[in-house]
Amino acid sequence: MKKLHVFLAFLLMSTMVFAQTRDLRNADRELTRGRLDRAVPAIVAAMTETENQTNANAWLTQARIFTAIANSPDPEIRNLEPNAVNLAFASFQRAFELDQGDVLRNLNFMQVGNLVSAAYNKGVELFSANDFAGAASAFRISVEASALIDIVDTNAIFNVALCANNAGDIAKAKEFFQKLVDMRADFPAAYTSLAVIFRDQGDNVRAGRYADLAAELFPDDYSAMINAASIHLMIENFERASQILAVMSEQFYDNAIVFFAKGVAFDQIDMPAEAEQFYLRAIELQPDFFDAIFNLAAHYVTRGVAIRAEADALPLTEQRRYDELIELSNETFRKAIPMLERASEMDPGNIPVMTTLRDIYVHLRMMDRAAEINAEIERLR
DSSP, rough: HHHHHHHEEEEEHHHHHTTOHHHHHHHHHHHHHTTTHHHHHHHHTTTGGGGGGHHHHHHHHHHHHHHHHHSSSSSSHHOOOOTTHHHHHHHHHHHHOTTTTTTTHHHHHHHHHHHHHHHHHHHHHHHTTTTHHHHHHHHHHHHHHHHHOOOHHHHHHHHHHHHHHHTOHHHHHHHHHHHHHHOSSSSSSHHHHHHHHHHHTTOHHHHHHHHHHHHOOOOOHHHHHHHHHHHHHHHHHHHHHHHHHHHHHHHTTOOHHHHHHHHHHHTTTHHHHHHHHHHHHHHHHOOTTTTHHHHHHHHHHHHHHHHHHHHHHHHHOOHHHHHHHHHHHHHHHHHHHHHHHHHHHSSSSSSHHOOOOHHHHHHHTTTHHHHHHHHHHEEEH
């Protein structure tokens, strides 16, 4: 039965060959001989003939010619038709539409595979040139050409979404990230990228849902987990962020970013002692971690201001408690000084850091230092 099927397939192909017009035969011949510069005008002429508009074999020949051009290592050949990838795909589509028995599809599996490779390579080329919209279109052809031969290319799907996102085509990015999520593909970035899109669109419920899905499906993946925690921080779901980070701190116990993120989360849920502990741990693990150093300084400043406000709110009869709180406030400000000085050394032109440091010097009556840093601020301005 298998031999009979193959015989009938080739019989059908032979019939198609006999039915070819002269221009179509020329196009086939030049393609076979590898003379693509001659094949192009031949197929263009052939496709102007009415009988070839509904001839599956004619469309297939055109598809094969443009695929060969797209895959050529010779720039001059590729320049014969810069839009070869798109034309080849459209031609394969039309050929298979006209081929009701799927004979052509089965016999040209490898030819379509060649187009998939050409489209994918075109996408990489355009991505490298920062033409993200063009890259998204090329990768999309790779995806859809793969589908013609019943293949799901998750790498190409992700690349469509990534390039569309970079190009600002959020609708397309969302569509293709969603495809990956729906099939539970092994692409953690698809889940968190989709979460960020929903966050940016004001849908924090869905943002949190996709962030949680990433954390659930990829608990051993650092990027998936830290991104999930970051998204919850963005949408001010600090308790959920701290839960994810608690899991991470056991698995990634020597990662400074994890402890920095935990510091941010605990700062936001007003647990200052824990926040300080985590910032310090992050700095211990990475002594030049500017964000952790700056955040710890900001943490001390914020705490100092809050304690001072608490003191100022006391009645005049509570002088002793007032003095205790003022001393605690000043002690907290003093803790911020080495962090701010360190941050200023790391980023000498950072005026907000310098201004904060100057204000603390003034508050603590350290006027010589305040004058020095104020002069530096004025010079920078």
